[in-house]
Amino acid sequence: MAKTNKKKKNNRTKKEEAFQERVIQIRRVSKVVKGGKKLSFRAIVVVGNEKGKVGVGVGKAADVIGAVRKGVADGKKKLIDVSLTKANSIVHPTNGAAGGAKVMMRPAAPGTGVIAGGAVRTVLELAGVQNILAKQLGSNNPLNNARAAVDALETLRTFKDVARERDISLEQLFA
Template identity: 75%
Template sequence: MANRRKSNRSKEKETDWQERVVQIRRVTKVVKGGKKLSFRAIVVVGNERGQVGVGVGKASDVIGAVRKGVADGKKHIVEVPLTKANSIPHPTYGVGTGAKVMMRPAAPGTGVIAGGAVRTVLELAGVRNILAKQLGSDNPLSNARAAVSALSALRTLADVAEERGVSIEKLYS
């Protein structure tokens, strides 16, 4: 009986992850007999409570590519510190290949002001109020990775105080 309860809990943990496909692209590889066709899927995985990851999967069919993308995304999960207003603690900047993403915290009620893959990453991370801008490349994979890079660079006051070995009150003075 205990084993059943345990398996039900693990199923619950599995189901609170959400997946969104950002892009599916048909790619080809030139081989001896001609061209080999496959699909590349860019998938964002998140639990809307401060954890998000971007994954890429390639397979000969779309379903297989998405499945591999989800598995890859779960391997590359980052923790995002959220404020009480479901925003980020401070402005941040992320780079992913040729893409750059700038993010700023926003007041409650602002919503997610971002476009494309960055919007998907922020929504699945659980961010509800933010201003974000994509700079440079418009490649969805590069922008998604830049967004994850920016989110992984975030630190709370408690983290900074612990890192410096001082109290939070000392940081304000």
């Protein structure tokens, strides 16, 4: 009879430990049913690893903990990659929109910090951006502002991306 090794290495836990979660908003919502109103909770959660991956998720459940758990799972499904510079800023100015919310972002010099408010600040911090100027325009809804920030980060393109899209080398791009 061979000895079995009881210690199993689980690679999934290493990946999940790297992600941080921050709750932006928890709201009590109600649904009108035959017997009256059914109360539940909605949680808006931002998930990121501070190394260029970030996602925004929404979860609803009868209790707060369940809603947050569902929001984290939803956020992990919607992760995006963010291309950052060596100064931990974005590559170029960009805008994003979601619903009635608009977000404007500009790169900043090293040492500037994250100059942004509300949900946009949380998204940027969990994406790993350390030097940026951002402004919320239009709606102040936290969910739409977080989604607009993700939309703005999604539209970022590096010189490598542009060269690949045009099927030319980086040297030809600068010539």
